[in-house]
Amino acid sequence: MTIHELLKELVAGRVLSEQDAQDLFERCFSGELEEAQLASALSLIQSRGATIDELTGAAKVMRRHATPVPVPDDPRVAVIDTCGTGGAPKTFNISTAAAIVAAAASPHHDGVGDGGKSGDGGDGDVRVLVAKHGNRSRTGRGSAEVLAQLGVNIDAPPEVQGTCLQEAGVCFCFAIRHHPAAKHAAGVRKSLGFPTMFNLLGPMTNPANAPRQVMGIYDKAFVEKVAGVLARLGSVHAMVVHGDDGLDEITLTGSTTVGVVENGSVRMERIDPTTLGLELCDLDDLRETDLAGCAGAVRGVLDGSITGPKRDVVLLNAAAGLVVAGAAGGLSEGLTRAAAAIDSSKAIRTLDTLARVSNA
DSSP, X not given: OOHHHHHHHHHTTOOOOHHHHHHHHHHHHTTOSOHHHHHHHHHHHHHHOOOXXXXXXXXXXXXXXXXXXXXXXOTTEEEEEOOOOOOSOOOSOHHHHHHHHHHHTSTTOOSSOOTTOOOOOOTTOOEEEEEEEEOOOTTSOSHHHHHHHTTOOTTOOXXXXXXXXXXXXXXXXXHHHHOGGGHHHHHXXXXXXXXXXXXXXXXXXXXXXXXXXXXXXXXXXXXXXXXXXXXXXXXXXXXXXXXXXXXXXXXXSSOEEEEEEETTEEEEEXXXXXXXXXXXXXXXXXXXXXXXXXXXXXXXXXXXXXXXHXXXXXXXHHHHHHHHHTSSSSHHHHHHHXXXXXXXXXXXXXXXXXXXXXXX
């Protein structure tokens, strides 16, 4: 269909097929759409909510246009992501810290660079590599700003990111560097001033094509739908999470709704931290007010100097990462592995290795 025909379909209240959505977003990422046409399409879809077909089609196109990160072709390696949508109550950077802890907790990784060694391929014997997708934040303290504050070169090119994966077990994939075609939508998104389906697409388009992920969602209404999209996109194992307090993380203030993607299907679950031996906290216990505070909280959790709720919420989200990677049989085992990574200083060594290698 032409763009005018696609817009007529949307104005009539009809949804787009996956192929029609691909056609629309191929035109978007190729710079063929006028701003008014893109704004109309995004607004019409947002007014009724994007469907699984529409999100799947758009994500496939965005993935095709992404600048990739090289990853090992090894069945004993599990590549994961811990990227969330944002748009939730602001805390310190939980998923960023969890990404580093999950990498440090991986079997056969000591936090100082092991040249990409893997295990012998036995049951549960998997090396976890974390391709942490992220961006800047309107608040000035997103994952990009915090990692830069901690000495990481967030603008490292893909070949250096690949080396970071091998040596540190984790790399940072700066969204604006890996999705250059998204520039064609940037002005429209800013001028609209409300969330669009692009807010959901980013975490579904990891540049390392990570088939396993923990993805936070800012709205509970999207959990099952996004899980369905990830299943359609071929995710091996994923958790789409939304805390009852509004966080796009597995929260520690109460329970979390989870859409689990596994074996091509979706099931809904709830996570109650108290059943895992963790104490509930207030949302204020997880907050920081500025960039320095956020960076200090991340480093403090990783080096073991910060305990209590901040440490526990990072352990919980890192545990989920280890579960989707296949490196832990459940959250309890994941919590034990994650805590050991911090207590053995592997987590802080992993951050320091990431900073060193990314700047090489």
